[in-house]
Amino acid sequence: MHEIMKKIMLTLLGVFVLAAGFCHAQRGQLAAGAARVDITPDEATLPKTSQGILDHCYARAIVFTNGTTKAAFVSMDAAMSNNRMVAAVNERAFKELGIPEGNILYNWTHTHSGSSVFGEELNNRVFQALKEANDRLVPAKVGYGDGVCYLNVKRDLFDPERGTWWEGPDYDGKSDKTVAVIYFESLDGKPIATYFNYAMHAVITGNTDKVSADFPGAAETYIESRYGDDFVACFASGAAGDQNPIYFQQTFDLRDIRIADYAARGEDISNAMPPGGQGLDRSKPEVQRLLGEQERMIRSYGQILGEEVKYVIMMMRRFETDVTLKCLHKTVSCPARRQLNGGGRAGYEGQYEDAGEATIDLHLTMLDDIPVVGTSGEPYNPIAVELKQKSPYARTMLTTLCQGTFTGYIPDDESYGAQSFEVLGSRFKQGYAQKAIVDGALDLIHEATHGE
Amino acid sequence: MKINRILIVCALLLATVAAGAQTHVRGQLKAGASKVDVTPAADQLGRNSYGILDRTHVRVILFSNGTTIAGLANVDGNPNQRCVDAVNARIEKEFGIPQGNIIYNGTHCHSTGTVPQDELTERMYQAVKQAYKNMVPAKVGVGNGVCYLNVKRDLFDPERGTWWEGPDYDGKSDKTVSVIYFESLDGKPIATYYNYAMHAVITGQLDMITGDFPGKSEEYIESRYGDDFVAVFSSGAAGDQNPLYFQQTFDLRDIRIADYAKRGEDISNAMPPGGQGLDRNNPEVHRLMEEQKRMAESYGQLLGEEVKYVIMMMRRFETNVTLEAARTHISCPGRRQTNGGGRAGYAGEYVDTDDIVLELGLVMLDNIPVCAVSGEVYNQIAVELKNKSPYSFTMMTTVTDGHNGGWGGYIPDDESYGAQVFEVLGSGYKQGYAQKRIVDGLLDLIHSATH
Numbered sequence: 001m002h003e004i005m006k007k008i009m010l011t012l013l014g015v016f017v018l019a020a021g022f023c024h025a026q027r028g029q030l031a032a033g034a035a036r037v038d039i040t041p042d043e044a045t046l047p048k049t050s051q052g053i054l055d056h057c058y059a060r061a062i063v064f065t066n067g068t069t070k071a072a073f074v075s076m077d078a079a080m081s082n083n084r085m086v087a088a089v090n091e092r093a094f095k096e097l098g099i100p101e102g103n104i105l106y107n108w109t110h111t112h113s114g115s116s117v118f119g120e121e122l123n124n125r126v127f128q129a130l131k132e133a134n135d136r137l138v139p140a141k142v143g144y145g146d147g148v149c150y151l152n153v154k155r156d157l158f159d160p161e162r163g164t165w166w167e168g169p170d171y172d173g174k175s176d177k178t179v180a181v182i183y184f185e186s187l188d189g190k191p192i193a194t195y196f197n198y199a200m201h202a203v204i205t206g207n208t209d210k211v212s213a214d215f216p217g218a219a220e221t222y223i224e225s226r227y228g229d230d231f232v233a234c235f236a237s238g239a240a241g242d243q244n245p246i247y248f249q250q251t252f253d254l255r256d257i258r259i260a261d262y263a264a265r266g267e268d269i270s271n272a273m274p275p276g277g278q279g280l281d282r283s284k285p286e287v288q289r290l291l292g293e294q295e296r297m298i299r300s301y302g303q304i305l306g307e308e309v310k311y312v313i314m315m316m317r318r319f320e321t322d323v324t325l326k327c328l329h330k331t332v333s334c335p336a337r338r339q340l341n342g343g344g345r346a347g348y349e350g351q352y353e354d355a356g357e358a359t360i361d362l363h364l365t366m367l368d369d370i371p372v373v374g375t376s377g378e379p380y381n382p383i384a385v386e387l388k389q390k391s392p393y394a395r396t397m398l399t400t401l402c403q404g405t406f407t408g409y410i411p412d413d414e415s416y417g418a419q420s421f422e423v424l425g426s427r428f429k430q431g432y433a434q435k436a437i438v439d440g441a442l443d444l445i446h447e448a449t450h451g452e
Numbered sequence: 453m454k455i456n457r458i459l460i461v462c463a464l465l466l467a468t469v470a471a472g473a474q475t476h477v478r479g480q481l482k483a484g485a486s487k488v489d490v491t492p493a494a495d496q497l498g499r500n501s502y503g504i505l506d507r508t509h510v511r512v513i514l515f516s517n518g519t520t521i522a523g524l525a526n527v528d529g530n531p532n533q534r535c536v537d538a539v540n541a542r543i544e545k546e547f548g549i550p551q552g553n554i555i556y557n558g559t560h561c562h563s564t565g566t567v568p569q570d571e572l573t574e575r576m577y578q579a580v581k582q583a584y585k586n587m588v589p590a591k592v593g594v595g596n597g598v599c600y601l602n603v604k605r606d607l608f609d610p611e612r613g614t615w616w617e618g619p620d621y622d623g624k625s626d627k628t629v630s631v632i633y634f635e636s637l638d639g640k641p642i643a644t645y646y647n648y649a650m651h652a653v654i655t656g657q658l659d660m661i662t663g664d665f666p667g668k669s670e671e672y673i674e675s676r677y678g679d680d681f682v683a684v685f686s687s688g689a690a691g692d693q694n695p696l697y698f699q700q701t702f703d704l705r706d707i708r709i710a711d712y713a714k715r716g717e718d719i720s721n722a723m724p725p726g727g728q729g730l731d732r733n734n735p736e737v738h739r740l741m742e743e744q745k746r747m748a749e750s751y752g753q754l755l756g757e758e759v760k761y762v763i764m765m766m767r768r769f770e771t772n773v774t775l776e777a778a779r780t781h782i783s784c785p786g787r788r789q790t791n792g793g794g795r796a797g798y799a800g801e802y803v804d805t806d807d808i809v810l811e812l813g814l815v816m817l818d819n820i821p822v823c824a825v826s827g828e829v830y831n832q833i834a835v836e837l838k839n840k841s842p843y844s845f846t847m848m849t850t851v852t853d854g855h856n857g858g859w860g861g862y863i864p865d866d867e868s869y870g871a872q873v874f875e876v877l878g879s880g881y882k883q884g885y886a887q888k889r890i891v892d893g894l895l896d897l898i899h900s901a902t903h
Contacts, residue, residue, distance in 0.1 A: 148621070150600030169761075171598070225739065247757035249764070289675065293753075300750035303743075304601075307697035311619075314699070 028067035030323045032184040033136030034193035034232035036060040037129040039077070039116040040211060046115070049278065054210035054295060055217055057114050060234045061129040062184065062193045063099070063137060064367065069325040071103040071365050072130060073195050073372070075220075075234035077213035078114040081106070081376065083404030088123040089130065096127075097134045103327040104130070105365050105374045107236050108401040109216035112206035113276070136230075139187045142323065143316035144370050144395045147308045148177040151301055152200035154381070155244035156420040164347035165419040169246055175199075176238070176385050179305070180397040181312040182370060187321065191227040195372075196309045197397045199238030199381055204245055204298050207254050207277040208291050215245070218302020223309055233309070236372075236399040239384035241409050241422055245301060250290040254280060257287060271344040273421075323368040326448040329403075332440045333357040334432035339424060350424045358427050360410070360437060361403045364444040370395045371448070373441040377407025378422070379433075380415055387438045391445060398441070410437070476902070479518035481773045483634040484586030485643035485682035487511040488579040490527070490566040491661060497565065500728065505655065505662035505745065508564050510576050511670070511684045512583040513634065513643045514549075515590070515817065520775040521547070522815045523554035523583070524632075524645045524822060524849075526684050527576070528663045529564035531556045535573040536853040543580050553777040554580070555813050555824045556853040560687045561664035562656035563726070586680075589637045592773065593766035594820050594845045597629040597758045601751055602650035604831070605694035606871040614797035615872040619696055625649075626688070626835050629755070630847040631762040632820060637771065641677040645822075646759045647847040649688030649831055654695055654748045657704050657727035658741055665695070668752020673759055683759070686822075686849040689834030691862050691875055695751060700740040704730060707737060721794040723874075773818040776901035779854065782893045783807040784885040789877060800877045808880055810863075811854030812890065814897040820845045821901075823894040824852040827860020828875070830868055830887075837891050841898060848894070863890070 040056040057077035064071060072093070076082075086106055093099040116122055154173025159166040176199055184192040202214035213220070216235035223233035258279050262269045269279075280287055336358035340351045363374035371393050377400065384398035409422040416423055416430040491507045508528035515522060540551040566572050604623025609616040626649055634642040652664040663670070666685035673683035705723075708730050712719045730737055786805035791798075813824030821843050827850065834848040851860075862875040869876055869883040 247754060247761070249757065249761060296749070296753055299746070300753045303746055303750045304697065304754065307699065307747075311697070311699060 026066070026068050027322045027324055030064060030066055030140050030142055030321050031137040032062065032064040032140035032142070032192050033133045033138060034060070034062045034184070035129050035132030035136060036232050037125045037132070039122060039125050041115050041117050046211065049209060050211070051209045052211070054205065054208060054212040057116055057211065057213050057217065059126045059129040060220070060232050061133040062195060062232060062234060063130060063133040064140070064184065064325070065137065066323050066325040069103070069327065070099045071325060071327050072099055072105070072133065073234055073365070074104055074106045074126065074130065075236060076106065076108050076126070077111055077217050078108050078116055079110055079112055081108055081401060081404050081406055085123050085126060086404035089126050092127050093130050097130060099130070102329050105363050105372060105399065106403055107374065107399045109202055109213065109235050110237050110240070110401050111202040111212065111214035111216060113208060113210060113212040113214055115211040140184050140192060141187060141319035141321040142367065143183045143319045145181050145312040145316050147179045147181065147312040149179045149198060149305055149308045150177055151246055151304060152177065152198070152240070152243045153246040154242055156242050156415065156418040156422070162347065166346050167420065168252070169244065169248065174382055175243060176381050179308050179312065180395070181309050182367070183313045183316060191231050193232040193234065194223065194309060194313060195234045195236060197236040197238045197399055198305060199240040199243045199384065201240045201244050202237070203251065204248070204301065205294050207251055207280065208294060209276045212298065215298045215301035215305065218298045219305040219309070222302050222306035226310055237401055239379045239381045239398050239400055241378035241380040241411065242415065243381055247297065250294045250297070254287065254290050257284070271346070273345055320368050324366070325368070326366040327364065328444045328448055329361065329363040330440060330444065331359050331361055332436040333359045334436050335429040336427050337429045338427065342425065345421045346424070347419055349419060355427065358407070359405065360407055360433065361405045362437065362440045362444060363402055364441065364448055366445065366448040369393055371445045372397055372399060373444070374399045374402035375437055376403055376405040377401070377410045379410040379437060380412040382412040382414065383410065383434050383437055386434065387441050390438060390442060393445065476774050477517070477519050478772050478774055481515060481517055481590050481592055481771050482587040483513065483515040483590035483592070483642050484583045484588065485513045485634070486579050486582035486586060487682050488575045488582070490572055490575050492565050492567050496567065497661070500659055500726070501661070502659045503661070505658060505660040506667060508566055508661060508663050508667065510579045511682050512579045513645055513682060513684055514580065514583040514587060515634070515775070516587065517773050517775040520777065521549050521553065522775055522777040522817070523549070523580070524684060524686070524815060525554055525556045525579070526559055526686060527556060527566070528559050528561055528667060529566065530558035530560060530851055531853040532569060532572060533853060533855055535569060535576055538573045539576045539580060542577055547584050550777070552779040552813065553815070555815055555822060555849060557686050557824065557849045558851040559652055559663065559666035559685050560690070560851045561652035561662065561666055563658055563660060563662045563664055565661045590634050590642055591637060591769035591771040592817060593633045593769045595631050595762040595766050596845065597631065597762040598627040599629045599648060599755055599758045600627055601696055601754060602627065602648070602690070602693045603696040604692055606692050606868065606873045606875070612797065616796050617873065618702070619694065619698065624832055625693060626831050629758050629762065630845060631759050632817070633763045633766060641681050643682040643684065644673060644759060644763060645684045645686060647686040647688045647849055648755060649690040649693045649834065651690045651694050652687070653701065654698070654751065655744050657701060657730065658744060659726045662748065665748045665751035665755065668748050669756040669759070672752050672756035676760055687851050689829040689831045689848050689850055691828040691830040691864065692868065693831050695747070697747060700744045700747065704737065704740050707734065721796070723795055770818050774816070775818070776814070776816040778814045778897050778901060780812050780893055780897055781809050782812060782889040783809045784889055785882040786880050787882045788880065792878065795874045796877070797872055799872060805880070810860055810890070812893045812897060813852060813854060814894065814901060816898065816901040819843055821898045823848045823897070824854070825850050825860065825890055826852045826854040828862045829890065830863060830865040832865040832867065833863065833887050833890055836887065837894055840891060840895060843898065
C-alpha cells in the first residue's frame, strides 16, 4: 500500500512538474488591440510661461493575449514616470480588463516638452486607452524586425577646445543605431499597431516652451498616417541616457544666446541650465530662427525615423500567431552615492559620499521569442548593447524610463570618467548598476523560458 | 656666336623657372558669390506640369588669387552645355575668366525646370557677373562630415530572384559630405560648396518645379548665414546612390503599374516620365506625394545641418592660396545595347561602338582638389579617387559641364557591371576602362596642377 501510494504520488508530482513546464511555454492564439487617447492639457490651463501647444500628446496602448496571459504596452508622451498613475491604472486594469498588475509595461517617451492633464483625469485617460485597446482585441499575428537609423549620437564629449567634458556630438562615440520593431496585424492583414524602440533623447523642442511630443510624437503620428486611423504606433525610448539627436546645434546656440543675455544682466549661467527656454528673448530674429528650426527638426526626425520603422515592417516576412507570453518583474538594488559638490553642469570632478542602496525596477514582457526588457531610469547606451549581446534571443530590446519609479541616469561602468551632467548627477556608484541590469534582465529571460 | 647661344639658353631657363613660378604662385584669396532665380514663369510650364513647388536657381562662387580666377557653380537640374559655352565665351571676354575655369555642375534634380535657353544664358551670365562684383579678400576652409541619407540603389532582390531598384543597406555607399567654406577676412560668411553623393529624385513624380533636396538644403543653409550667403550643392558620385527613404516612389510606381494594367497596358518593367498617368484624386497617391514634399524638406534640413556643423568645426583657414584649373579628355571603348526596353532584371546584349570622349575637370584651390566628371559616376569610382589622391579633401563632382552636346550617361565601376539594373544596362561604356581612365585622368590633373 505504502509503495503504491509512493508511486501514485511520484506520478502526480511528475504530471505537476510537466504541467508547470507547459505553463511556461503554453502557446495560444494571439489576439491584439490598440488605441490612443489624447492627454494634452487644455490650452487655458497651461502655465503663464507656456508658449502654447505645438502638437498633441497621447497615451498609447497595445493589449495582447495568448488566451492564457494578457499583457500590454503603454507609451506616454511625457517626460518622466508617474508612480501614482501607474498604481491607479494597474488596479483598474486588473479589475476591469483582467490584466494582472505587472503585466503592463509603461514607458515614457521622455519628451522634454510634453505636458498632460493630471491626477484622476490622467488616470482615466490612460485607462481609457487600455480599455479601448482591450475592446479591440482581435485574433492577430506578430512580426519582428530591426533596422538602423543614424540620427542619434553619443552626447558626452571631451571637448579639446574647452579642455574638459561638455555636452556635444561625439561622432566617434559608442552609439547603437538599432531600431527594433514589433508589429501586430489581424489575421486578415489589417494593421493594428507597432511598438518601436530607438535610443535617442527627446529634447529637440525643449527650448520652445510649447507642449510637444517632440520627435517621438512626430514619428508616431507619421507612421500612423500610413496605416490608417485605428493604427497605433508606440515609441519606446531605448538606452538613451547618453544619446542626443545628432543635429542639436539649435539648442547649444540658444544656450549661448541665453548665457550672453544673462551675463549682460550680471548673472552667470554658463555652467547651469535654466529650464526650457526660460529667459530667452523671443523677439530676437536669431532666437526665432533657431526655435523655428527646432520645430521643423522634429518633423524631419519624425519622418526619417518613421520611414525606417515602415521599411522594417514592410520587410517582415515571418509572423507568429500561436505564441507564448510571459511577464515578470523584479527590483534590483545597487550601492548608491550622493554628490557633495553639485551645481555645475559639466567639466569638474564630482565628490561623493555613500548613500545606501538605490533600486532599479526591471520588467520583462516575453512575447514568444521577443524579450522586451523594461527598466526604470535612463541607462547609458552600452548597457543595452551588452544585454543584447549576451541575450540568447536576437530580438532582445531594452526599453527605458519604464514603470513608475524615478531612478535617474545610469552610466555604464566605462563612462564614469566622463564629467558630464548625467554622470556627475548619477546616484549609482560605479561598478554595480550595469551588471545588475544586464544580469537581472538575463535572469528574467531565463526564468520566463526555463522556469525558476 | 657662342655667347649668343649661352644667352639664349639662359633666357630659356629663366623663362622656364618664371613659368613654373607663375603656375604655382600664391596670392591673396578673393571670393564672391551670387544666386539668380531661373524658375520658369507660369506660362512657360509644360502642359503636364502641376505648378511650382519651389524656386530653382543658378548659384555661382568665384575666387581668385590675383593670378588665376576660377569658380564653382551649379544649376538646378542638368547643365545646359550651350548655355555654359555662351556664358564662358562672354565672361572670358568681359572678366578674363578662361574657359573651363568654372566647373558648372547640375544638382541633377529630376523635377526641375528653368527659363528658356536664351534667358537662362543671360541669367547665368548675370550670376557670374554678380559674383565677380562681389569678390572681396577672403579665406577658405575645408572639412568632411558624414550623412547617412544615401544608399546603394542596385539591389539583388531575392524575392524577385533578380536585380531591381531598391535600398541595399549593405551596399557600398560613401557617406562623406565634403564642405568648402569661404568667408571674408573680417569673418563675414560668403559661400559654401558642398559635395554629397545622392540622386535628387525625391520629388520626381510630382510634376512640379522644385530643387528637390539639394534646393531645400541650400535654402536651409543660406537662411543660417544671411541673405547674401550662397550655398552651392555639388552632386557627388551618385550614379548608384538613391535617397535611403524612397519608398513613396516605389509605392507610386506600383499604383501606376496597377492602374495601367487595368487599361491593358503593361508598364511593370518600364518607367513613364515623372508622375505621368497617376490618378492624383486617389487619396493614397495624395498621401504619398505629400510625404515626398515633406521628405525633400527633411532631407534638406538634415543634410544642411551636417554642412553647418562641418563649417562650425573648421578651425584652419587659408588666405594666401595657389589656384589652378585644368581640363582634359579621356576616351573609353563604347557599346550599344541591342536588347533594350526593360528597366532591370535581364542580361544586356551589346555591340561595340566608337569610343566615348569624356571631359574631366579640376579646380585646385590650394590643397583642395575639386574634380569634375561630365557624367553620372558610380560611387566607388569617387572612393577610389579619394583613396589614391594625395589630398585628404579630394572631392568628385559629377553631372558637370563639358559633355560637348552628348551626355556622359551612367558610368558604372568595374565591379558593378554584373548588376542588371537600368544604369548598367543602359551604360554606353564597356567594362574595364572608364573607372581606371577617370581615376588616372583626375590624378594626372592633380599632379600637373601641383608639380
